[in-house]
Amino acid sequence: MDLIEISIATALVSLLVYVGLFFACAACKWQWVLKLGFIFEPLVKLCKLPRCCSFYFLMCFVNLSSSLPTLSGFYKKGLVSNDKQVIAAVLTAGLPIMLWYVVFLTGPLVIGLFGVKNGVCFLAVWACIGLVQTVIGVTYSRIKLSEPAQEQDCEYGYSYVGGDFKTKITDAFRESLKMAVKVLRILAPVIFILYLITGSEEIMTYVKAGLRPIAGIFPLASEEALLIAITAAVNLIPALSMAPQFIVDGLPVIDAFMAIVVGMFLFNIFEIFHAFIPYNVAFFGRKPGLKVAMALFLSIGISELVVISLLWSIKVFA
Known part of the structure; x- marks a missing residue:
C-alpha cells in the first residue's frame, strides 16, 4: 500500500468509527432504535447486562466496524456503567461477531473455494470459535455482574429527551462528533502507522519467518499445513485460497x-498490539481499555485453542 491508499483506508476506518458513535447517540434519542436488538435480549438477560447491549450485539452482527464505537457511546452516555459490564459485553459478542464473518465476509468465499459440504463445515468451525468465546463471556458475567440497577425514566435506562426529528438528529450529530474527535485524536495516527507497517513486504517477510517456529508447536502434520497457518497469521484470504489446492493435492480437510x-x-x-490495545484504549480510556484488550486477547486465544484441540481430537479418535 502506498501513502494515498493508507490515508484512504485510515479515513474509511475513521468514518466507520464516527458512524458507530452516531448510532449510539441516536439510540439515546429514540427508544425504538435500541429495540431493534430485541433478538439478543435473552442473551442480555442471561448476562445481566443493561438492555442497550442488545443493540450492541445487533451491531456486531450487521455492522461490525461500527459496533465497538457504539458500545463506547453507550459507555460514555452511562448506559453501560462500569468496566465489568464493558468486558462482559465485549466477550459475549463473540458469537454475533463470528456470525457476521460467516454471513457477510467469508461465507460466500469459503463455500466457493471449498465446495458446499466442506465450506459449511468450515463455517461451523468458525461459529464454534465465537460460541466458545460467548460462553466465556456469559460465565464471566454470571460470576462478576450483579443484576442491572433499576432503570431510570424508561426501560432502557436512559432519560429520553423531547424535541422534533431535526433537533434530535442535530444533537446526535454534535454529540457523536465531539466523541469522535477525542477518540480519533488517539486512534487515527495509530491506524495510519499500523497500515504502514503491515503494508511493508520486507517487514512481513520477517514476521512470517518468526512465526514458523511458533506454528511448529501445534500438531500440523505437513509442510503444506504449516504454510497455510503462517499465511493465515498474516492474511486470511490468501490462506483460504491456497487451502483447497492443497486439499486436492492430498492434504486432509481437517488438517487444512x-x-x-x-x-x-x-x-x-x-x-493485541495493533488492534485490541489501540482501539479499546481510544474508546474506553487507558485503564478500562487495557482491561478490555487483555480480556479479549485471552478469551479469543482460549476459544481458538479449544477448537484446535477439538479438531485434533476428531482427527485422532474419529
Whole structure:
C-alpha cells in the first residue's frame, strides 16, 4: 500500500468509527432504535447486562466496524456503567461477531473455494470459535455482574429527551462528533502507522519467518499445513485460497481447517498490539481499555485453542 491508499483506508476506518458513535447517540434519542436488538435480549438477560447491549450485539452482527464505537457511546452516555459490564459485553459478542464473518465476509468465499459440504463445515468451525468465546463471556458475567440497577425514566435506562426529528438528529450529530474527535485524536495516527507497517513486504517477510517456529508447536502434520497457518497469521484470504489446492493435492480437510485456526491464533498474538490495545484504549480510556484488550486477547486465544484441540481430537479418535 502506498501513502494515498493508507490515508484512504485510515479515513474509511475513521468514518466507520464516527458512524458507530452516531448510532449510539441516536439510540439515546429514540427508544425504538435500541429495540431493534430485541433478538439478543435473552442473551442480555442471561448476562445481566443493561438492555442497550442488545443493540450492541445487533451491531456486531450487521455492522461490525461500527459496533465497538457504539458500545463506547453507550459507555460514555452511562448506559453501560462500569468496566465489568464493558468486558462482559465485549466477550459475549463473540458469537454475533463470528456470525457476521460467516454471513457477510467469508461465507460466500469459503463455500466457493471449498465446495458446499466442506465450506459449511468450515463455517461451523468458525461459529464454534465465537460460541466458545460467548460462553466465556456469559460465565464471566454470571460470576462478576450483579443484576442491572433499576432503570431510570424508561426501560432502557436512559432519560429520553423531547424535541422534533431535526433537533434530535442535530444533537446526535454534535454529540457523536465531539466523541469522535477525542477518540480519533488517539486512534487515527495509530491506524495510519499500523497500515504502514503491515503494508511493508520486507517487514512481513520477517514476521512470517518468526512465526514458523511458533506454528511448529501445534500438531500440523505437513509442510503444506504449516504454510497455510503462517499465511493465515498474516492474511486470511490468501490462506483460504491456497487451502483447497492443497486439499486436492492430498492434504486432509481437517488438517487444512486446523491450520487455518492455528493461523488465526497466531494472528491473535499480534492483534493485541495493533488492534485490541489501540482501539479499546481510544474508546474506553487507558485503564478500562487495557482491561478490555487483555480480556479479549485471552478469551479469543482460549476459544481458538479449544477448537484446535477439538479438531485434533476428531482427527485422532474419529
